[in-house]
Amino acid sequence: MREPILLTPGPLTTSLATKAAMLTDWGSWDSRFNQLTASVCRDLLHIAGGADSHVCVPLQGSGTFAVEAAVANLVPPDGKLLVLVNGAYGKRMAQIAHYLRRDCTVYETADDTPPSAQTVAMLLQDDPAISHVGLIHCETSTGILNPLADIAAVVHAAGCKLIVDAMSSFGALPIDVAALHIDALIASSNKCLEGVPGMGFVIANRNSLLQSRGNSHSLALDLLAQYDYLQSTGQWRFTPPTHVLAALRAALDQYLAKGGQPARLARYAANAALLQQRLCAAGLQLFLPPGLQAPIILTFHAPAHADYQFKAFYEAVREQGFVLYPGKLTSQETFRVGCIGAIDAAEIEQACHAIITTLRQLGWLA
Numbered sequence: 001m002r003e004p005i006l007l008t009p010g011p012l013t014t015s016l017a018t019k020a021a022m023l024t025d026w027g028s029w030d031s032r033f034n035q036l037t038a039s040v041c042r043d044l045l046h047i048a049g050g051a052d053s054h055v056c057v058p059l060q061g062s063g064t065f066a067v068e069a070a071v072a073n074l075v076p077p078d079g080k081l082l083v084l085v086n087g088a089y090g091k092r093m094a095q096i097a098h099y100l101r102r103d104c105t106v107y108e109t110a111d112d113t114p115p116s117a118q119t120v121a122m123l124l125q126d127d128p129a130i131s132h133v134g135l136i137h138c139e140t141s142t143g144i145l146n147p148l149a150d151i152a153a154v155v156h157a158a159g160c161k162l163i164v165d166a167m168s169s170f171g172a173l174p175i176d177v178a179a180l181h182i183d184a185l186i187a188s189s190n191k192c193l194e195g196v197p198g199m200g201f202v203i204a205n206r207n208s209l210l211q212s213r214g215n216s217h218s219l220a221l222d223l224l225a226q227y228d229y230l231q232s233t234g235q236w237r238f239t240p241p242t243h244v245l246a247a248l249r250a251a252l253d254q255y256l257a258k259g260g261q262p263a264r265l266a267r268y269a270a271n272a273a274l275l276q277q278r279l280c281a282a283g284l285q286l287f288l289p290p291g292l293q294a295p296i297i298l299t300f301h302a303p304a305h306a307d308y309q310f311k312a313f314y315e316a317v318r319e320q321g322f323v324l325y326p327g328k329l330t331s332q333e334t335f336r337v338g339c340i341g342a343i344d345a346a347e348i349e350q351a352c353h354a355i356i357t358t359l360r361q362l363g364w365l366a
């Protein structure tokens, strides 16, 4: 039996070379480990287009830790954050601001509706206290792609700063932090870069980060302290996730060797197109209009059958070696299928076959 294929947006299926990179134990003081950290940060910064203007600060923990660290450092205590919400991760960023006691306001649109740049411009004009805007690039709750470039332009024109949660898009969708004047971009090891979970990172504007001294409420999440320590010693401040970093190095080597961002996007787009074609041909329906859907994770309406239960569906598909993802909408019954990870047409074909035959056997699909 092969291992199950994860059709989830991270943790996701990793390659054998990435897994094998975790077979070595690294000393956190060893200069070779410090070089590994430096090389990973250099590559991440380069992928983000921030080599001249930004710095990459790695942080232990899952992606949310890095989002929290970015908000804590970059939004000063007397600043105000406007969060653009159309799903769970936008809500989470607003919740982080509340925990940190940062003044925060929300512009919320429906799960299937991107924020309008025009409305953002109006909100910024009406409230000069707003210093920062928070945007989720691909809102993984549905897979909707939010209009990053349009929002970035109005935020910059208003003299405000933009914090982008690019957790589920970084590495696959093109992003240029310098060209878009992004103050901070946050992502993690375990999504489109196809590493394993355990670290996030913030690509922060160098000047903004250097000016953030004293902002962080938290010792462990103090990004500037992490950056200063890395600069002066080459080391992480506290125990680094050594195996996770080694796996990310291996994952980045494969990423670069195979053509980087354009190639990654092409593979995911092909996965998404095949998934959509097969499942829709069998009678399932996408939740989002295709034009709003990023090729990262697809949300489908559950079959319109009175007896439908995600759990039974999940278990039966899991038996055949594929791990699906539940929907994250409160209003409608949906399920999600990830397009990302070390998978291509072969795994997608097999997964679609498993999904369709299972739903037919359970009597929930004609």
Ligand SMILES: *Cc1c(COP(=O)(O)O)cnc(C)c1O
Residues within 6 Å of the ligand: 009, 010, 062, 063, 064, 065, 067, 089, 136, 138, 139, 140, 165, 166, 167, 168, 188
């Ligand atoms: C995965 C993800 C996160 C981080 O979630 P963790 O569970 O903390 O890793 C944040 N934002 C988005 C958009 C994500 O997809």
